Amino acid sequence: MTTKEKAQGGLMETVKTVVYALLLAGVIRTLFFQPFWIPSGSMKDTLLIGDFLFVNKMAYGYSQHSCPWSLCPIPGRILASEPERGDVVVFRHPVNGSDFIKRLIGLPGDTVQMRNGVLFLNDAQVPLTPAGEFVETFERQGPVGHMPRCANAPVGLGGECVKPRFIETLPNGAEHAVLNIETGGFGDDTPVFEVPEGHYFFMGDNRDNSQDSRFAxxxxxxxxxxxxxxxxxxxxxxxxxxxxxxxxFWTWRADRFFEGIE
Structure with a gap:
């Protein structure tokens, strides 16, 4: 074998290795885990801007949206498992095709309503217990440079941005933190929403800073x-x-590495 033939053979092996690696990565992303970067503050303080996580795609089975660009030729859903109330879920927006992450609040058949900032499920008030404050620095956050909203606004650049924090306990016993920025905000008082069969109702934990199922x-x-x-x-x-x-690396939050999501 000539030197040229050896070089061509080595190049082909490299190409094959890259192709196999890409195919394996595609299979893993489609069937098992999908990376997701938190771009906004709608799930504070459960998830912060700049958190990086892997989404468990085995949890609920597979649909057309399990593939990138919704290209899976799957009608409906296969190997389906029902989600649980309180799960933090990544889903495809029904209209614009973006990937969103929110907390599952309402199951099929439920009624959901916000009254003065308090959640009611099936006309029963969901317990809400004060849990101190969530404090962050008032500065630009993440690649987009979002500025946080503060209950103690106005706040100067570099100052403490404070939000009251509560623990919300759902009917199945799942507990999670929610934040409140203002009373009487647009999503604090809503009509009664009835969740249709085959559908779910989602809300962000940062209740006054989340575009979710409360909004059309x-x-x-x-x-x-x-x-x-x-x-x-x-x-x-x-x-x-x-x-x-x-x-x-000086902005890494090492205390959040491998932290469980509740």
Missing amino acids: QAVGGVGMVPFENLIGRADRVMFSSAGSSMLA
Whole structure:
């Protein structure tokens, strides 16, 4: 074998290795775990801007949205498992095709309503217990440079941005933190929503800073989300960075690495 033939053979082996690696990565992303980067503050303080996690795609089975660009040729859902109230779920927006992450609040057949900032499920008030304050620095966050909203506004750059924190206990016993920025905000008092069969009702934990099922799709919300739009469950933060780039190691939040999501 000549030197040229050896070089061509080595190149082909390299190409094959890259192709196999890409195919394996595609299979893993489609069937098992999908990476997801938190771009906004709608799930504070459960999830922060710059948290990086893997979504468990085995949790609810598979639909057309399990593949990138919703290309899976799957009618409905296969190997389906019902999500549980309180799960943190990544789903495909029913209209604009974006991936959203919110907490599952309403199941099929439920009624959901907010009254003066308090959640009511099936006309029963969901217990809400004060749990101190969530305090963060008033500065630009993440690659987009979002500024946080503060209950103690106005706050100067670099000052303490404070939000009252509560523990909400859902009917199945699942507990999670929610934040409150203002009383009487647009999503604090809503009509009664009836969750249709085959659909789910989602809300962000940062209640006054979340476009979710309280808001119609026509005004930027997500409305009721069909079961087939669910992509997977978020179980654990793998990595977290407070800066504009994950390469800025001095902004890494090491205390959030491998943290479970509740």
